[in-house]
Amino acid sequence: MAFDRPRFLRVYSFLVYAFLFIPIIVVVLFSFNSEKSLQVFDGFSLRWYEEFFRDDTLRESLFVSLEIALITMVVATLLGTALAIGLVRARTRWSPAANVLMLIPLVTPEIVAGISALIIFSQLGIQLSFWTIVIAHITFSISYVTIVVRGRLTAMGDEVEQAAMDLGATRFGAVRLVLFPGLWPAIVAAGLLVFALSFDDFVISFFTTGEDVQPLPVRIWSAIRFGVSPTINAIGTLMMVVSITAVVAAVLIPRFFGRKESGIKVLTGQEGG
Amino acid sequence: MTARAQSFWARFLLPGGLWLFLLFAIPLALVLALSFGFTDDLGRAVYAFELDNYADAFDPLYLPVLLRSVGFALATVVLCLAIGYPVAYYIARYGGSKKHILIALLVIPFFVNYLVRTYAWVALLADEGLVNSALGSLNISETGLQLINTPYAVIGGLVYGYLVFMILPIYASLERMDPALIEAGKDLFGRPFQTFIHVTLPQTKQGILAGCVLVFLPAVGDFVSAQLLGGPDTYMVGNLIQDQFFTANNWPFGSALTVVMMIFLSFWMVGYLRSAAREARDPVAA
Numbered sequence: 001m002a003f004d005r006p007r008f009l010r011v012y013s014f015l016v017y018a019f020l021f022i023p024i025i026v027v028v029l030f031s032f033n034s035e036k037s038l039q040v041f042d043g044f045s046l047r048w049y050e051e052f053f054r055d056d057t058l059r060e061s062l063f064v065s066l067e068i069a070l071i072t073m074v075v076a077t078l079l080g081t082a083l084a085i086g087l088v089r090a091r092t093r094w095s096p097a098a099n100v101l102m103l104i105p106l107v108t109p110e111i112v113a114g115i116s117a118l119i120i121f122s123q124l125g126i127q128l129s130f131w132t133i134v135i136a137h138i139t140f141s142i143s144y145v146t147i148v149v150r151g152r153l154t155a156m157g158d159e160v161e162q163a164a165m166d167l168g169a170t171r172f173g174a175v176r177l178v179l180f181p182g183l184w185p186a187i188v189a190a191g192l193l194v195f196a197l198s199f200d201d202f203v204i205s206f207f208t209t210g211e212d213v214q215p216l217p218v219r220i221w222s223a224i225r226f227g228v229s230p231t232i233n234a235i236g237t238l239m240m241v242v243s244i245t246a247v248v249a250a251v252l253i254p255r256f257f258g259r260k261e262s263g264i265k266v267l268t269g270q271e272g273g
Numbered sequence: 274m275t276a277r278a279q280s281f282w283a284r285f286l287l288p289g290g291l292w293l294f295l296l297f298a299i300p301l302a303l304v305l306a307l308s309f310g311f312t313d314d315l316g317r318a319v320y321a322f323e324l325d326n327y328a329d330a331f332d333p334l335y336l337p338v339l340l341r342s343v344g345f346a347l348a349t350v351v352l353c354l355a356i357g358y359p360v361a362y363y364i365a366r367y368g369g370s371k372k373h374i375l376i377a378l379l380v381i382p383f384f385v386n387y388l389v390r391t392y393a394w395v396a397l398l399a400d401e402g403l404v405n406s407a408l409g410s411l412n413i414s415e416t417g418l419q420l421i422n423t424p425y426a427v428i429g430g431l432v433y434g435y436l437v438f439m440i441l442p443i444y445a446s447l448e449r450m451d452p453a454l455i456e457a458g459k460d461l462f463g464r465p466f467q468t469f470i471h472v473t474l475p476q477t478k479q480g481i482l483a484g485c486v487l488v489f490l491p492a493v494g495d496f497v498s499a500q501l502l503g504g505p506d507t508y509m510v511g512n513l514i515q516d517q518f519f520t521a522n523n524w525p526f527g528s529a530l531t532v533v534m535m536i537f538l539s540f541w542m543v544g545y546l547r548s549a550a551r552e553a554r555d556p557v558a559a
Contacts, residue, residue, distance in 0.1 A: 009362065026393055079288050082286075107487075107490055112531055112534075116297070119300060119524070146289070207518070217388055224501060
């Protein structure tokens with residue numbers, strides 16, 4: 001069968017990669033177009049970027065998106081890391097329930113997470129605002145952190161910690177001196193991944209955004225519905241730069257901790273197993 | 274482990290567990306509760322115990338939307354599998370030293386905002402878009418093809434959006450597979466096709482199933498692709514739910530639609546969670 005012939009597979013894969021990249025290349029290319037056209041590239045210009053940065057509300061949205069992603073990253077990383085440690089090390093009767101509770105957000109369609117957040121906020125009489133978006137983002141991000149950190153934790157085992165305690169370290173000391181340094185690459189990678197996911201999120205933001213501040217994807221949504229506009233290409237390209245920087249950092253940073261394995265393995269929890 | 278060690282580690286469960294319980298589990302329960310409610314004359318959602326919303330959800334007016342969502346999502350799964358498996362196979366078996374770059378190149382598009390990616394397809398497929406102007410200048414089609422506002426465009430958008438979720442788990446299961454098995458299969462069956470059917474495919478069943486679930490779940494609930502690439506004829510349940518919360522202001526009906534969707538998805542979710550739990554217990558055998 002053609003299936004196991006490298007040449008066929010290479011051509012096939014190349015076509016799939018082309019399918020994946022052509023739309024993105026179009027967006028980036030036309031963000032530098034000097035004309036409004038989305039069909040003909042007339043010449044290089046930065047006018048759509050200028051337009052973006054001259055627009056106060058759009059610029060504000062960019063900063064709001066960045067702030068949300070930063071706060072989400074910090075809080076979700078703390079909560080998710082602790083949860084991962086608890087899930088791997090503690091054997092309580094709550095552990096199985098906590099494990100299921102952690103996994104469900106990963107398989108729940110975003111729209112469901114969005115409307116349940118909307119309903120709880122309205123139930124509690126909380127006005128939708130910047131903070132409702134942050135809370136909803138943290139909720140969906142915890143599980144990603146837990147999965148990534150748990151993969152690293154399982155691979156590490158607890159022998160070194162035990163040894164540290166045999167040598168006189170307190171349990172807390174062992175966590176601080178052995179567990180955290182070992183987990184650090186996974187924690188950083190998970191944090192950056194969550195930053196990118198939060199920064200890009202549209203659906204959950206859409207359901208939890210108030211009148212005052214709207215993150216960039218929500219703005220893009222309203223803009224697209226008015227029709228295709230070159231400014232969206234510029235916004236899309238800028239967002240791409242931000243989130244890809246975060247993801248590339250997530251992959252590369254574990255290497256700076258002196259590890260030969262790729263950060264991809266840390267992220268997908270494949271290492272060690 | 275000692276009881277003291279137990280209580281030490283158990284404390285780590287608390288903050289995250291409590292957060293998810295209060296802000297994920299309880300809200301989900303509220304969606305269920307609200308689905309039995311109704312909207313009063315002032316347009317406020319009222320809790321009650323009525324089944325009207327569920328009767329409405331299966332009304333001939335809305336049932337086609339539910340069925341269409343499932344149909345589109347299944348088509349997306351099939352296409353993603355057909356497109357993704359050979360790519361995963363190529364990377365795992367012939368990627369060599371470039372494996373990590375090839376995987377990174379797959380993941381990068383996924384981190385381009387989903388709206389922006391879908392919007393790119395709008396620009397490509399529009400009546401006066403790039404594809405049609407290319408077809409026109411090549412004299413293939415003078416009048417242009419109707420590409421946007423078709424079911425094909427919506428399904429294409431979904432495939433484009435979720436393909437990576439299919440490729441990664443299949444790739445992971447191919448990586449776990451012992452390459453010696455393929456050699457043994459070739460000795461046993463001779464032809465590559467039979468080796469593939471009898472050896473590779475069963476060995477990667479886990480990855481295929483995981484990929485199908487990970488594509489199916491978000492595809493059913495998606496409303497972006499149908500909204501931007503389709504029209505009223507291609508509405509999916511996500512669009513319907515979104516309408517209930519933003520335009521029709523009928524939260525109880527929106528909640529009932531969500532519950533119906535979730536019940537349908539729960540079979541897939543439970544299947545996936547079970548295999549994930551198996552994998553967490555025993556990462557080598559999975």
